[in-house]
Amino acid sequence: MFTRKFPGIVLALGLGSSAAFSAGPNLGTPIEPAEIAAWDISIQPDGTGLPIGGGTPAQGARIYAQKCVMCHGVNGKGGPFAALVGGTPLTSGIDTPKTIANFWGYSTTVFDFIRRAMPWQQPRSLTDNEVYALTAFILEQNKLIGEDDSMNAETLPKVRMPNRDGFIIRFPDKI
């Protein structure tokens, strides 16, 4: 009888070895971090996940001129698509265009979004050094770092964004 057998099965799993993670179908395939590496591009605000490498604003300027300027305009001032430099105060209104300088809370988000999504037509084609360099260039154009500051896994998370403390958690009980 199924109803009598069932508790026995649960008990056997409960006492079993490391294979006994659940009574579910267990149809997933174990996967090693090395196998996930190419997809594992998440960056945390504290810098967790940032790769080795680095780049400077000057290096970034050269890459920007080749791969970014056609959409984002000269020196990031905006072209067919969003400006990467500048921005009006958020007190200008509830529809103020959100920019890196006036809105973004974390410098790591700049690296993360360039790495995962840019250039638009060729995402994930940039090397990590190129992403660091472009991040450095954009931060420098926004006067958030100096023109000789190199960005890497150590320095990038330490860049404090102007609007870091400008946010209110809407429903703290949902977190």
Add this chain to the structure above:
Amino acid sequence: METTPDKQDLEKLEVVAGNGLLDRRAFLRGGAAFAAAVTGYTVARSAAAAPLADDPWSLVPGAISPSYEKRSRFEEKIARTLSNPKGETRTSHARTPHHLINGTFTPNGLHFTIVHSGTPDIDPDKHRLVIHGLVKRPLAFTLEALARYPMVSRMSFVECGGNSAPMFSREPIQASVQALHGLASCAEWTGIPLSTLLEETGIDPKAKWLVAEGADSLALSRSVPLTKALDDAMIALYQNGERLMPGNGYPMRLLLPGWEGNMNVKFLRRLKLVEAPAMSYYETRTYSQILPGGKAYRFYFVQEVKSFITHPSQGLALKGPGYYEISGIAYSGNGRISKVMVSADGGQSWAQAALQEPVLSKAFTRFRAPWRWDGGPAVLQSRAWDEGGNVQPTRAQFVAQRGETHKVPNVLAFPNQHYNSLTSWAIDGKGEVKHVYA
């Protein structure tokens, strides 16, 4: 034997609020006479109809049944509106025509979609879902494997955080309910509870969030609290009984019932359990809302209680004085709709609307209210409550907290997000419907 409405009987129907709103049970009380008298938004009954005769299509055998049924050719104009029909390098929105459909479920072809970099052409046999990070053992799942898991079905609306954004305009933008509120839809989703898969990977006690990521070219990613993941989150494989439509995340999406559409990550390929949110582009930039004074909301998550009238609405003119059914959609990311009130005099007086059963948590609920339009000016509004006691704010209450734009924005722009206040439709003496603030 009497089959035509008895005008005197209709006059006796109980008026419960200003400008001719009738008791929601009028259908039951008025019976057939009331039903026959409802004018509707299409053509009124003609007194001079020609004698009935067979039409040509009744005199020949019909068409062969297709293997996949398509709607009548007479219905092809019922369509989503597209914000980016040429596929330029920007976000594409396709909006649901709420005023041209009815009921509570959105047909798959009319379900709203937003894609930020186009819809990927995913081979389901090569797609993988990886769960890793702060788990006891990272696992990869094929679609074939997931399809063998015990499944659940639930009705759930999905709404973009930017739905109704034109309502932030300081002046009412003249646009249809499709343009104003078309970035919300409702479907039956079938898939695997995420908690089932997380049981198999095991959860490191340090894990508090997961980062969900899609297989689209942006690898769109959002951070989700683990509590939601273990509550009612689903890896959805089916949409209204068939596999997900490409624009809704084929072959699988994260479904977070009642939560901001963008978090319901489509083309889902990776879930990484982490201690803290990633502060991704979409959560800390796009879907954070600037408040008057310059601070901004982060992690809004919940799509709060909301309703709007779909019939009548702009584009659906009334065909002369008489009886109409006012109907619309109500929903809440906090649970079931408990009550919808309808006004025909701009909020001076209210009548309770009937709710179409079943009323389901975090799903569209159709409300209906019978109305006798006397041909004079009227302003229609709806206001919803949910089972948690949350009430849809009036526009004055909402604007006091969330603000308005200085200029009138383009109807396709997103000046701000998470609008859940009232929508008002003004009817003029000709039966034309205009969007107003009241």
